[in-house]
Amino acid sequence: DAKTTQPPSMDCAEGRAANLPCNHSTISGNEYVYWYRQIHSQGPQYIIHGLKNNETNEMASLIITEDRKSSTLILPHATLRDTAVYYCIVRVLNTDKLIFGTGTRLQVFP
Amino acid sequence: DSGVTQTPKHLITATGQRVTLRCSPRSGDLSVYWYQQSLDQGLQFLIQYYNGEERAKGNILERFSAQQFPDLHSELNLSSLELGDSALYFCASSVWGEETQYFGPGTRLLVL
Numbered sequence: 001d002a003k004t005t006q007p008p009s010m011d012c013a014e015g016r017a018a019n020l021p022c023n024h025s026t027i028s029g030n031e032y033v034y035w036y037r038q039i040h041s042q043g044p045q046y047i048i049h050g051l052k053n054n055e056t057n058e059m060a061s062l063i064i065t066e067d068r069k070s071s072t073l074i075l076p077h078a079t080l081r082d083t084a085v086y087y088c089i090v091r092v093l094n095t096d097k098l099i100f101g102t103g104t105r106l107q108v109f110p
Numbered sequence: 111d112s113g114v115t116q117t118p119k120h121l122i123t124a125t126g127q128r129v130t131l132r133c134s135p136r137s138g139d140l141s142v143y144w145y146q147q148s149l150d151q152g153l154q155f156l157i158q159y160y161n162g163e164e165r166a167k168g169n170i171l172e173r174f175s176a177q178q179f180p181d182l183h184s185e186l187n188l189s190s191l192e193l194g195d196s197a198l199y200f201c202a203s204s205v206w207g208e209e210t211q212y213f214g215p216g217t218r219l220l221v222l
């Protein structure tokens with residue numbers, strides 16, 4: 001079972017920041033939070049990951065709360081090409097497999 | 111482009127048949143993972159290989175098998191196919207000890 005909870009869908013206006021929340025209240029101390037996205041039926045695309053500090057890369061920022069029970073993925077300037085299903089994943093200890101939940105379907109509109 | 115390649119892109123076959131899906135990992139990656147994505151089950155982990163050895167098993171049916179060859183490419187064999195096996199099959203790769211998995215474009219299997 002997925003260890004994360006995400007809203008099923010969100011909308012965002014093009015050019016605005018998209019903030020996608022994720023709840024992972026049962027996360028263990030050394031489990032990472034990963035974000036992937038899947039555009040239409042393409043292969044999932046890695047976005048970002050973090051342990052407890054906030055992270056930023058060329059695609060997005062990841063904000064993890066101090067208690068690590070939730071996080072937010074931020075796309076600073078959403079474009080139409082960011083329309084996708086976004087998956088928040090907690091990596092299972094001692095194995096590299098990813099457990100995908102149902103994700104958040106982000107629709108960016110003009 | 112993730113650097114992971116999968117062939118074929120599309121596959122149409124009949125129930126009871128056997129098919130082989132192929133995956134070439136990114137250069138230097140030793141681990142290969144297979145995932146299945148169906149409409150009713152979402153993305154599910156099937157199996158992982160590391161440097162030719164099976165490393166982890168997920169919800170993989172006994173009719174399915176996989177292997178990783180010395181050149182590190184991997185094949186997923188699906189036999190006695192059923193209508194419910196129709197799905198997207200993704201391969202991902204990573205360097206051992208590296209957290210990030212990179213996914214290929216997938217193989218869309220349709221069983222008629």
